[in-house]
Amino acid sequence: MEGEKERAVVLLSGGVDSSTTVAVALDEGYEVYALTVDYGQRHRREIRSAREVSERMRVREHRVLRLELSGLVHSALTGDGDVPRGRSEAEIGYGIPETYVPARNTVLLSLGLAWAESIGASAVFIGANSVDYSGYPDCRPEFISAFEEAAALGTRCGQLGGRIRIRAPLAGMRKSEIIALGARLGVEFDATTSCYDPSGENGLACGECDSCLIRKRGFEDSGLEDPTRYAGGGRACSED
Amino acid sequence: MEGEKERAVVLLSGGVDSSTTVAVALDEGYEVYALTVDYGQRHRREIRSAREVSERMRVREHRVLRLELSGLVHSALTGDGDVPRGRSEAEIGYGIPETYVPARNTVLLSLGLAWAESIGASAVFIGANSVDYSGYPDCRPEFISAFEEAAALGTRCGQLGGRIRIRAPLAGMRKSEIIALGARLGVEFDATTSCYDPSGENGLACGECDSCLIRKRGFEDSGLEDPTRYAGGGRACSED
Numbered sequence: 001m002e003g004e005k006e007r008a009v010v011l012l013s014g015g016v017d018s019s020t021t022v023a024v025a026l027d028e029g030y031e032v033y034a035l036t037v038d039y040g041q042r043h044r045r046e047i048r049s050a051r052e053v054s055e056r057m058r059v060r061e062h063r064v065l066r067l068e069l070s071g072l073v074h075s076a077l078t079g080d081g082d083v084p085r086g087r088s089e090a091e092i093g094y095g096i097p098e099t100y101v102p103a104r105n106t107v108l109l110s111l112g113l114a115w116a117e118s119i120g121a122s123a124v125f126i127g128a129n130s131v132d133y134s135g136y137p138d139c140r141p142e143f144i145s146a147f148e149e150a151a152a153l154g155t156r157c158g159q160l161g162g163r164i165r166i167r168a169p170l171a172g173m174r175k176s177e178i179i180a181l182g183a184r185l186g187v188e189f190d191a192t193t194s195c196y197d198p199s200g201e202n203g204l205a206c207g208e209c210d211s212c213l214i215r216k217r218g219f220e221d222s223g224l225e226d227p228t229r230y231a232g233g234g235r236a237c238s239e240d
Numbered sequence: 241m242e243g244e245k246e247r248a249v250v251l252l253s254g255g256v257d258s259s260t261t262v263a264v265a266l267d268e269g270y271e272v273y274a275l276t277v278d279y280g281q282r283h284r285r286e287i288r289s290a291r292e293v294s295e296r297m298r299v300r301e302h303r304v305l306r307l308e309l310s311g312l313v314h315s316a317l318t319g320d321g322d323v324p325r326g327r328s329e330a331e332i333g334y335g336i337p338e339t340y341v342p343a344r345n346t347v348l349l350s351l352g353l354a355w356a357e358s359i360g361a362s363a364v365f366i367g368a369n370s371v372d373y374s375g376y377p378d379c380r381p382e383f384i385s386a387f388e389e390a391a392a393l394g395t396r397c398g399q400l401g402g403r404i405r406i407r408a409p410l411a412g413m414r415k416s417e418i419i420a421l422g423a424r425l426g427v428e429f430d431a432t433t434s435c436y437d438p439s440g441e442n443g444l445a446c447g448e449c450d451s452c453l454i455r456k457r458g459f460e461d462s463g464l465e466d467p468t469r470y471a472g473g474g475r476a477c478s479e480d
Contacts, residue, residue: 035312067307072275072351073358102357103350106394110343110350111312117342118313138394146390153386154346154378 005031007121008167009112012036012062014049016215017127017170019192020182022057024169025125027185033119034062035112039101040070045203049193056188065111073102085208105138109147109166116164117155123165124151131174144168175218183224190227204231245271247361248407249352252276252302254289256455257367257410259432260422262297264409265365267425273359274302275352279341280310285443289433296428305351313342325448345378349387349406356404357395363405364391371414384408415458423464430467444471 008030012018025032036050047064054062105128112124128139137143148166152158170178182189194215195205205212207230219226248270252258265272276290287304294302345368352364368379377383388406392398410418422429434455435445445452447470459466 063312065308065312068305069351069354072303072305072355100396101354103354103391103395106350106391107347107354110346111309114309114341114343114347115312137396137399140393143390143393146386146393150383150386150390151343151346153380153383155343156377159377 005029006123007031007033007060007116007119008123008125009033009035009116009119009121010059010125011108011112011127012050012053013127014046014051014053014192015127015194015211016175016182016187016189016192016218017129017178018050019053019057019127019187019189020178020185021125021127021170022053022059023182023185023187025123025167026058030123031060032058033115033121034059035115036062036064037067037108037111038064039067039104039107045193045195045198049191052191053188056191057186063115067107067111069101069104069107085206087210087213100136103138105136105143106147109151113151113155113164113166117157121164122162123167125167125169127170128168129170129173129178131172139171141168141171144171174221175214176221179218179222179224183222194228198231204229206231245269246363247271247273247300247356247359248363248365249273249275249356249359249361250299250365251348251352251367252290252293253367254286254291254293254432255367255434255451256415256422256427256429256432256458257369257418258290259293259297259367259427259429260418260425261365261367261410262293262299263422263425263427265363265407266298270363271300272298273355273361274299275355276302276304277307277348277351278304279307279344279347285433285435285438289431292431293428296431297426303355307347307351309341309344309347325446327450327453343378345376345383346387349391353391353395353404353406357397361404362402363407365407365409367410368408369410369413369418371412379411381408381411384411414461415454416461419458419462419464423462434468438471444469446471 008025010022010025010032012022012034022032022034034054036047038047109124109126116124130139144166152163157164194211196209196211197206198204205228216226248265250262250265250272252262252274262272262274274294276287278287349364349366356364370379384406391406392403397404434451436449436451437446438444445468456466
């Protein structure tokens with residue numbers, strides 16, 4: 001019965017990970033409420049992708065929340081400094097990148113939590129994973145657990161003995177595994193956007209930032225075709 | 241030396257508690273960065289009070305961040321339902337009030353944390369206290385501690401071995417004690433606003449919502465004069 005499904009808020013940026021997370025939540029039987037936070041990120045194409053993904057999947061409701069985080073924090077992703085390009089896998093995996101947005105997942109999860117509590121959802125899903133992005137502190141499982149604990153103490157629901165689960169189902173997966181999972185669950189990756197800095201005409205993915213490089217490599221490793229059109233050079237794999 | 245002071249972000253709503261918290265942070269020697277989140281609350285007069293308080297105190301910088309939380313959550317404080325009036329002290333202290341905003345302090349602290357990390361602040365102060373407001377889960381010390389733990393795990397600073405403290409110096413205090421402390425530290429309470437639903441001409445405090453009642457009682461118990469002009473009846477105490 002549609003009306004009896006448990007609800008889940010899923011944080012949806014419009015990329016591979018969050019779109020796959022929507023698919024996981026749907027597959028687990030949740031009624032999905034997708035939340036996109038428009039925090040002034042450079043890659044505004046993400047917002048359009050999030051809308052597209054929500055429409056194509058059976059998302060119950062999709063909200064875009066505007067938050068002028070760029071006035072408060074400094075990051076290459078909110079318009080300060082350059083997005084690194086052409087880095088090697090070792091470089092991408094090492095240290096905290098300039099694209100780290102201070103406390104971003106804490107902010108995103110708290111907003112997801114607020115909505116979840118308001119609509120009586122029993123879980124907040126986030127696409128965080130720490131294998132390819134080892135440099136982001138707020139993608140680690142320890143952080144997710146600690147946030148869930150704080151959420152239990154800081155909500156009405158928690159005080160009344162309930163618990164809103166904070167779920168990061170992709171936590172231990174590599175990009176290629178995420179892509180394979182998403183494909184199996186019906187994610188249409190042509191609707192997703194990964195690029196940190198879409199440039200050129202039609203906002204094509206640059207193909208050189210960390211996110212594009214990890215995406216390309218993920219599709220290669222998974223043996224699936226990357227439907228992305230990259231600036232200056234067609235698709236990553238063969239045309240279908 | 242001004243330049244060598246440690247920085248602290250203080251969440252400032254413009255009420256008695258947060259204004260006193262600014263004073264505590266200043267008194268401890270911090271350079272204060274005040275953050276007001278305009279989350280669509282009914283009592284928009286708070287925003288003006290926050291500006292006024294920041295100007296009168298030696299706040300280094302004051303930011304007002306707009307966040308359309310009212311589109312996401314339901315609460316008497318964001319425009320849904322009526323703000324309760326004329327309740328007894330026992331009623332105010334019992335249960336979770338309609339004025340509870342889902343996960344509000346989690347959201348506010350996460351935004352404070354984002355700014356703190358961005359400017360290299362070592363603490364985020366919040367005026368939360370759980371004696372008069374026992375019904376708000378996110379005002380309890382257990383929540384504050386759990387959030388600090390999550391913050392340590394979810395920030396670059398935490399990953400590098402540092403720690404942004406989450407401070408709630410008023411946690412164990414009654415309103416009368418907070419007022420006495422604020423007065424001693426030079427808070428000018430005529431600049432502050434407590435009312436959940438300022439009405440009438442010039443946005444006077446209603447004098448009947450939980451927040452007005454706790455404020456009135458706090459001034460009475462502290463033996464200090466309440467400079468507030470309440471709707472329909474002059475000041476709470478004698479004119480000065």
